[in-house]
Amino acid sequence: MLTLYPDRRKHKRSSTAGNFQRFLPAYRRFLLAGVIALLLVLLPWHVNYALHFSDAKFGTSSVHQENLRKRAIKDNDAFSNVLVRLRSFRHAIRNTRYLTIIDYSKPSNVKRMYLIDMRTGRVEKFLVSHGKKSGWAYATAFSNRPESFRSCRGFFVTGQKYSGKHGTALQLYGLEKGVNDNALRRGIVMHGADYVSMRSVMLNGGRLGRSLGCPAIPAEVAESVINRIKGGSLIYIYAGGKGCPPESLASVEARKLGSRKLISSQRSAKAR
Numbered sequence: 252m253l254t255l256y257p258d259r260r261k262h263k264r265s266s267t268a269g270n271f272q273r274f275l276p277a278y279r280r281f282l283l284a285g286v287i288a289l290l291l292v293l294l295p296w297h298v299n300y301a302l303h304f305s306d307a308k309f310g311t312s313s314v315h316q317e318n319l320r321k322r323a324i325k326d327n328d329a330f331s332n333v334l335v336r337l338r339s340f341r342h343a344i345r346n347t348r349y350l351t352i353i354d355y356s357k358p359s360n361v362k363r364m365y366l367i368d369m370r371t372g373r374v375e376k377f378l379v380s381h382g383k384k385s386g387w388a389y390a391t392a393f394s395n396r397p398e399s400f401r402s403c404r405g406f407f408v409t410g411q412k413y414s415g416k417h418g419t420a421l422q423l424y425g426l427e428k429g430v431n432d433n434a435l436r437r438g439i440v441m442h443g444a445d446y447v448s449m450r451s452v453m454l455n456g457g458r459l460g461r462s463l464g465c466p467a468i469p470a471e472v473a474e475s476v477i478n479r480i481k482g483g484s485l486i487y488i489y490a491g492g493k494g495c496p497p498e499s500l501a502s503v504e505a506r507k508l509g510s511r512k513l514i515s516s517q518r519s520a521k522a523r
Contacts, residue, residue, distance in 0.1 A: 343426055346481070349368060351365065352489065355381060355488060358389055360449075362377055364378070377472060378459060379447065380447050380459050381461060381466070382399075382401045403488060405488060406486070410424055417470075420440045421441040422435060438464075441466050441467070446467070
């Protein structure tokens with residue numbers, strides 16, 4: 252009888268060890284999930300940034316301007332500027348679900364328009380054009396003057412959609428006096444255009460087709476985008492800063508790239 256107790260204790264210990272061994276892989280999975288969750292928290296466009304400002308008028312947050320500057324994304328000046336100045340324009344905002352940022356510090360051959368769903372934190376990126384007198388691949392010159400054919404910069408609020416010569420279009424009201432308050436009088440609107448596509452980038456030697464000053468977007472997404480942001484949502488057009496390359500340098504580089512692609516395609520055609 253006495254010899255049975257050590258066996259039972261041994262069996263109990265081995266059972267505990269087995270449970271621990273079965274638990275270990277699950278613990279590792281839990282740890283991995285925790286690491287992934289932490290990485291998601293640190294992503295630039297995380298939902299916390301959106302939800303933090305998703306109240307009825309973007310202005311009832313208790314966080315002060317200085318805290319906004321501290322929390323702003325250091326490597327994204329466009330988004331930082333929005334965080335700092337968002338409350339200044341809360342009186343004009345009626346559609347609080349969406350925020351649109353156009354980052355003209357980037358070249359036109361990349362998706363530089365960000366549509367942010369403030370409710371879910373989802374971010375969509377789109378190609379967007381600049382005015383033909385604003386620059387070649389980069390937009391470096393901006394204007395508030397009619398017939399300048401240059402893009403506007405600064406904060407805008409959207410009006411109503413309408414049907415124009417480019418199809419569905421959206422009114423834009425400039426909110427900054429002397430900077431973009433002539434936008435509506437200039438006919439600066441958001442609309443779809445066939446020249447806003449990667450095909451256009453190839454045909455134009457490395458840059459997107461240009462508008463007469465409007466932020467034109469791909470024709471196939473215009474209806475969907477405009478239906479969401481119409482009726483009083485905020486748009487911020489960032490003009491760039493120290494990080495924006497000189498137009499002459501950007502033009503030379505883009506033209507060289509376009510020339511190489513053209514020569515390559517001609518050689519391929521001859522080979523066939």
